[in-house]
Amino acid sequence: MTDIFSSFDLRGLPLSSRIVMSAMTRTRATEDDLPTDVMCDYYVQRASAGLIVTECTQVSNQAHGIIRAPGLHRTDQIAAWRKITDAVHTAGGYIYCQIWHCGRVAHQDMRGGEEPVGPSPIPATGDFFLPSGRVEFPVPRELRVDEIPGIVSDFAQATRNAREAGFDGVELHGANGYLQDQFLQDGSNKRTDTYGGSIENRARLMVETAKAMINAWSADRVGVRLSPSSHLYGVDDSNKLETFGFIVRALDELQVGYLCLLEPNAKDNERGVQIRNVAETFRSMTSVPIMVNTGFDKAKANAVLASGNADLVAFGVAYIANPDLVERFRTDAPLNKPDTTLFYGVGAKGYTDYAALETAALALN
Numbered sequence: 001m002t003d004i005f006s007s008f009d010l011r012g013l014p015l016s017s018r019i020v021m022s023a024m025t026r027t028r029a030t031e032d033d034l035p036t037d038v039m040c041d042y043y044v045q046r047a048s049a050g051l052i053v054t055e056c057t058q059v060s061n062q063a064h065g066i067i068r069a070p071g072l073h074r075t076d077q078i079a080a081w082r083k084i085t086d087a088v089h090t091a092g093g094y095i096y097c098q099i100w101h102c103g104r105v106a107h108q109d110m111r112g113g114e115e116p117v118g119p120s121p122i123p124a125t126g127d128f129f130l131p132s133g134r135v136e137f138p139v140p141r142e143l144r145v146d147e148i149p150g151i152v153s154d155f156a157q158a159t160r161n162a163r164e165a166g167f168d169g170v171e172l173h174g175a176n177g178y179l180q181d182q183f184l185q186d187g188s189n190k191r192t193d194t195y196g197g198s199i200e201n202r203a204r205l206m207v208e209t210a211k212a213m214i215n216a217w218s219a220d221r222v223g224v225r226l227s228p229s230s231h232l233y234g235v236d237d238s239n240k241l242e243t244f245g246f247i248v249r250a251l252d253e254l255q256v257g258y259l260c261l262l263e264p265n266a267k268d269n270e271r272g273v274q275i276r277n278v279a280e281t282f283r284s285m286t287s288v289p290i291m292v293n294t295g296f297d298k299a300k301a302n303a304v305l306a307s308g309n310a311d312l313v314a315f316g317v318a319y320i321a322n323p324d325l326v327e328r329f330r331t332d333a334p335l336n337k338p339d340t341t342l343f344y345g346v347g348a349k350g351y352t353d354y355a356a357l358e359t360a361a362l363a364l365n
């Protein structure tokens with residue numbers, strides 16, 4: 001029977017299990033967005049995952065929306081990532097890079113004065129934190145149509161850079177209220193040109209981006225993440241099922257390497273989401289592998305795999321405090337609890353200092 005420990009052929013990549021480390025921003029890059037040695041330690045510690053997906057990684061300066069998030073658009077960044085991918089491969093793991101553009105989820109004060117951009121001049125909702133404290137999201141500058149090909153080509157270049165940096169593939173961050181999601185959903189996209197209005201127009205940026213990434217590498221090596229039930233940063237849609245049904249089918253036509261679909265979280269459920277069972281809803285609309293994420297533990301993960309609605313399960317928070325999550329699941333060992341105050345930080349504390357099982361056992365002897 002298929003369970004989380006079953007191997008999986010991810011379009012030619014022989015994953016040792018169906019346990020994926022979900023993309024997670026941890027802000028341990030340098031102030032000029034260069035991956036660091038401590039990031040290398042962190043990913044190597046987690047190399048027993050069937051697959052690691054990195055934190056979101058900006059494709060350009062304009063895409064930059066988180067202080068100390070890494071980039072993949074400069075040669076020094078490619079070289080720094082190369083050290084990490086080599087070390088993960090030596091440790092027996094596979095690693096994809098999640099590539100990303102923040103769109104309107106940014107502030108000019110952390111971008112040398114450059115204002116954030118978006119599909120329409122509507123600010124994101126929620127909290128944004130600068131070193132000086134909480135600030136309101138600014139009204140983004142509406143992107144001109146003639147700027148969009150440049151953004152698409154930044155994603156293509158980042159894909160080529162990921163390949164050069166030794167990654168096994170790339171994941172387009174199409175979820176959680178960032179640029180492609182802002183264009184897709186009608187609450188944040190009020191454009192009247194070829195990138196707004198109809199679902200086809202709103203989906204155009206996501207589809208063009210995925211196509212460009214595929215042309216830059218290959219469909220097998222390009223995954224896409226979508227969050228059909230989320231309303232993060234105020235990105236929302238009047239008909240989620242129709243909109244996400246359209247994009248899932250469009251990405252299926254491109255035969256992307258996988259779709260990572262986020263189930264609703266507690267906040268989404270509180271609000272009363274339109275789509276409760278995401279993997280179940282979209283499974284019949286696509287033949288590409290489905291990676292599911294959000295709120296899974298071992299039992300729920302095995303259940304979703306057994307139901308046939310997903311092929312892979314990504315774990316987020318559990319991976320923060322449990323570098324050896326696969327082994328803990330295998331032995332039903334208790335999970336370490338993460339320190340939420342150190343999710344975002346600088347250095348090793350709360351990052352690479354969570355004990356693996358054998359270290360914990362040695363400490364007891």
Ligand SMILES: Cc1cc2nc3c(=O)[nH]c(=O)nc-3n(C[C@H](O)[C@H](O)[C@H](O)COP(=O)(O)O)c2cc1C
Pocket residue numbers: 022023024025026054055056098173175176225262293294295296314315316317318343344
């Ligand atoms: C600290 C932290 C950082 C995150 N950063 C990202 C990110 O960079 N990209 C992304 O797609 N999701 C990000 N997420 C969301 C996770 O990938 C995942 O979807 C979420 O934690 C739900 O999965 P879980 O219930 O297994 O934790 C982040 C989550 C956390 C807790």
